[in-house]
Structure formats: C-alpha cells, structure tokens
Ligand SMILES: Nc1ncnc2c1ncn2[C@@H]1O[C@H](COP(=O)(O)OP(=O)(O)OP(=O)(O)O)[C@@H](O)[C@H]1O
C-alpha cells in the first residue's frame with residue numbers, strides 16, 4: 001500500500017503544554033480525509049508539523065519523503081492552504097502565483113494558472129493587486145497558491161471560512177475533481193455538512209489525541225444508541241435535568257436531543273408538559289454527522 005501521508009508517534013509541545021500527544025495515522029493515496037476537532041484540538045499544530053513549520057518529535061512522511069530529512073522533496077509533494085490569511089500585498093494575483101511557481105521550480109504553467117483562477121472564480125481578478133481583494137477572495141488566492149505545483153497531497157486548513165455559498169460550491173467541485181484525478185486531500189473544517197458530503201474517511205482529534213481513522217459509514221454507525229434526533233426550541237426555558245444527558249447540542253433556546261426510540265418523543269413531550277415548558281418549534285431529524293461528532297466528544 002502506498003501512502004500519501006504517514007504520521008508516526010508525533011508529539012508536539014509548546015513549552016510545557018502538550019498540543020499533540022503521540023499521533024499515529026496513515027492516509028492512503030487518493031483518499032479524501034476529514035480531520036475533525038473542536039477549537040484548540042491540535043489540527044493546525046499537526047498541519048504545521050507536516051509543513052515543517054513546527055518542530056515535533058516522531059516521524060512524518062509525505063509521499064514517502066521524510067519531512068525533516070527529505071524536506072525539499074516532501075515540500076514539493078504537498079500543497080498547504082493555511083488557516084490564517086497571509087498574502088504579500090504588493091503583488092497582483094497573477095504575480096503572486098508566478099512567484100509561487102518559481103519557488104516550486106515550475107515553469108510554463110500559464111495554462112494551469114488560468115485553469116486554477118477559473119475554477120476558483122478569480123479570473124476577473126488576475127491583474128488586481130491583492131490588497132484590493134475581499135477576505136473570501138484572499139482565501140481563494142491562498143488555495144490557488146497551494147496548487148500551482150499540482151501537489152499529490154493537498155492539505156486544507158479551514159479553506160472555506162468566510163467564503164460565500166455559491167463560490168464554496170464551485171470550490172468543492174474543483175477539489176473533488178482534483179481528488180478524482182488522484183490527488184489526496186486532507187481537510188479540516190468546522191462545517192460538518194461539508195465533511196459529510198465530501199470525505200470518505202474521518203479522523204477525530206481531541207485534546208491532542210487522534211481517534212481511529214474510520215470510513216464515514218463506520219463513523220456514522222458507531223453509535224447504536226440513537227438514529228434520530230429531536231430539535232426543540234423552548235420559550236424562555238432550559239431543558240429539564242432529566243433530559244440533560246440526551247442533549248447533543250444547544251444554541252440559545254434550541255436543543256438537539258438523542259431519540260433512542262419513538263416512545264422517547266412521547267416521554268420527552270410529557271416531561272415538557274408536566275413542567276409547563278412551552279415549545280416554539282419542534283422537528284424530528286435523522287442523525288447527522290455533527291450529532292455523532294458531538295456525541296463522540298461526550299459533549
Ligand atoms: N504557537 C503556540 N504557542 C503556544 N500554544 C499554542 C501555539 N499554537 C497553538 N497553541 C495551542 O495548542 C493548542 C492547539 O492549537 P491548534 O491551533 O493546533 O488548534 P486547532 O485544532 O487548529 O483549533 P482551531 O479549530 O481553533 O483552528 C491550543 O491550546 C493552542 O492554544
């Protein structure tokens with residue numbers, strides 16, 4: 001089996017704080033993998049380690065190349081879209097991509113640059129100074145920068161934060177096409193519906209530790225405790241204590257509760273009635289990837 005990315009016993013400390021705690025996983029070539037985790041879980045720390053920005057202990061190989069010992073070959077084999085926007089503000093979009101190509105020793109790639117710009121909806125900004133780009137456009141330019149050398153491994157650290165719905169759709173079509181052409185994709189995002197739509201496999205990072213790599217099907221079916229959820233919006237009330245352990249997610253007065261069986265709905269509604277809790281809105285849904293993720297984290 002050939003791997004695009006191999007992470008072996010990787011740990012990372014910032015002074016005394018352990019950000020990555022003995023991480024181990026391998027990503028097969030051609031896979032599309034979602035790396036999930038709440039804020040501070042260690043996703044960017046791991047990506048910085050792969051990129052050679054962070055010092056770490058353990059071993060990381062990209063397309064078989066050790067990122068420390070074979071740094072240049074490893075770097076040529078990957079394209080990373082960082083979470084933070086960082087673009088030189090004295091260049092046009094086209095100049096930015098030509099300079100990036102030069103860094104990777106790629107010549108005569110005008111056709112590819114034009115295709116990237118087209119697929120990322122940036123063609124009309126080709127000769128615009130990067131200072132004059134909107135936040136979402138800057139983010140797309142960073143994606144373009146990561147792709148100039150057609151890297152076999154593409155790592156995306158929240159690439160669609162701040163990108164509008166229409167362009168996000170075009171963006172994901174482009175990334176999916178690249179995946180179908182054989183590029184391996186590692187994605188972190190907080191938009192879990194994107195992970196549900198795009199990724200074949202999932203790894204959860206939690207407080208610097210990585211869970212087992214699972215297919216999306218395995219991930220969705222790891223919990224047999226519920227299949228459906230009840231979403232209720234309450235009028236000036238919180239859920240009764242008896243239901244607290246069923247809460248998967250809460251946003252203001254809206255709660256998502258696990259439903260173990262259809263009887264559960266009746267029990268829950270009875271409890272609201274007994275306690276005079278008024279309901280503004282109610283919905284029954286099939287469990288989503290986000291529900292499983294929340295359950296997995298133990299809320
Ligand atoms: N340069 C640094 N110095 C000290 N601590 C750091 C540094 N960078 C990250 N950390 C800490 O390491 C932990 C992991 O951070 P990291 O940025 O990897 O999380 P993340 O999973 O990418 O989160 P997010 O979803 O918010 O991007 C956090 O507790 C963070 O405060």
Ligand SMILES: [Mg+2]
Pocket residue numbers: 043044045083157
């Ligand atoms: Mg991050």
